[in-house]
Amino acid sequence: MRTVYLNGAFVPEDEARISVFDRGFTFGQGVYEVSPVVAGKARNWTHHGERLARSKATARIADDTDWPAVIAELIARNGLEEGRVYLQVTGGAPADRDFLSPAGGVAPTTIAYTQAASILDDPRAERGLRVILYPEGRWALRGTKTTQLLYAVLAKEAAREAGVDDAWFVDGDAVTEATSANAHIIDSRGVLVSHPVDHGVLPGVTRLCLLAIARTMNLAVEERPFSVAEAGEAREALISGAGSLVLPVVEIDGKPVGNGAPGPVTAELRRRYIDQLCAS
CATH class of the missing domain: 3.20.10.10 (D-amino Acid Aminotransferase, subunit A, domain 2)
Structure with a gap:
């Protein structure tokens, strides 16, 4: 069973849960990135990280996650040699559904997981x-x-x-x-x-x-x-x-x-x- 990352913790995939009020679910206020993994290492992260920052700014999502460290740890925990790592950041989960985020802000929901795949030798x-x-x-x-x-x-x-x-x-x-x-x-x-x-x-x-x-x-x-x-x-x-x-x-x-x-x-x-x- 894979280990996934959710809001600062590494948990088994069948234990990962998000709120029904999460703004990624209710309003589609979410952005994501997919980075190829080769020889146990995420590649091209500099470019992916820059694009993620632009996406978050457009979607008005504040997030200070150290994604390179999270991704490296996630790859190591899952023993992934080749495939992809997916991450997603949403507008978070307020107490109830409302088009406007709470005035004081809300913590984003942060998710990441790995996918094993043969990407170098693709038929x-x-x-x-x-x-x-x-x-x-x-x-x-x-x-x-x-x-x-x-x-x-x-x-x-x-x-x-x-x-x-x-x-x-x-x-x-x-x-x-x-x-x-x-x-x-x-x-x-x-x-x-x-x-x-x-x-x-x-x-x-x-x-x-x-x-x-x-x-x-x-x-x-x-x-x-x-x-x-x-x-x-x-x-x-x-x-x-x-x-x-x-x-x-x-x-x-x-x-x-x-x-x-x-x-x-x-x-x-x-x-x-x-x-x-x-x-x-």
């Missing part, structure tokens, strides 16, 4: 992902990593019903991102195109690293929206995220990307990112 890197296009319908602050994920859940369910792996959101004629990862293409010119970081997409930590690696490969990079038509004509397509690292996309809405197989540029980007992750 999806060999077969590639198949995705569908799905209308963008999320709220305006999707650049903040909040727990308001209902629309992503609905899109993932639609993808499963269609017999594919995931969905890419489309706003007008522009692809924004995947349901839980950033989306990119290698366009017909050989340029890596990625939606710019703004309110329309999450500022992904893996995305940040990916674009830096691409530039060291002398790969041209354009941070701009790309259209559905461009995605259909792309040489390669890919996603990036803490849970998936870098994975190829080989089919979009039933149409093969390129020759319908994972592309060489994506494979090299994934290889270099894993090397960087293991060395961090």
Whole structure:
């Protein structure tokens, strides 16, 4: 049984409890982070910690938890070698439900747990992902990593019903991102195109690293929206995220990307990112 972290204590997962009045439950006032774990160590935490601070500020949540220490202890207690560590911070649990937090403030609810997973040797890197296009319908602050994920859940369910792996959101004629990862293409010119970081997409930590690696490969990079038509004509397509690292996309809405197989540029980007992750 896993040990989880809850409000300053490490407890068995079946003993972890939160209040029915918790603001993360009643109002969705909660933010989260997911960090990859490789060789028993959380990776890229500097970037994840900076994004968590921005998310908490946007959601008006005050929290002074020493997350690096908590995460290290949690990984050690669970003997996790490879996988992910998830943490969540909510607006806390006042005495009753009210849109406004108590004037004197309330302690946040802080949660963290580990998930064992094979992220370095992921079979999806060999077969590639198949995705569908799905209308963008999320709220305006999707650049903040909040727990308001209902629309992503609905899109993932639609993808499963269609017999594919995931969905890419489309706003007008522009692809924004995947349901839980950033989306990119290698366009017909050989340029890596990625939606710019703004309110329309999450500022992904893996995305940040990916674009830096691409530039060291002398790969041209354009941070701009790309259209559905461009995605259909792309040489390669890919996603990036803490849970998936870098994975190829080989089919979009039933149409093969390129020759319908994972592309060489994506494979090299994934290889270099894993090397960087293991060395961090």
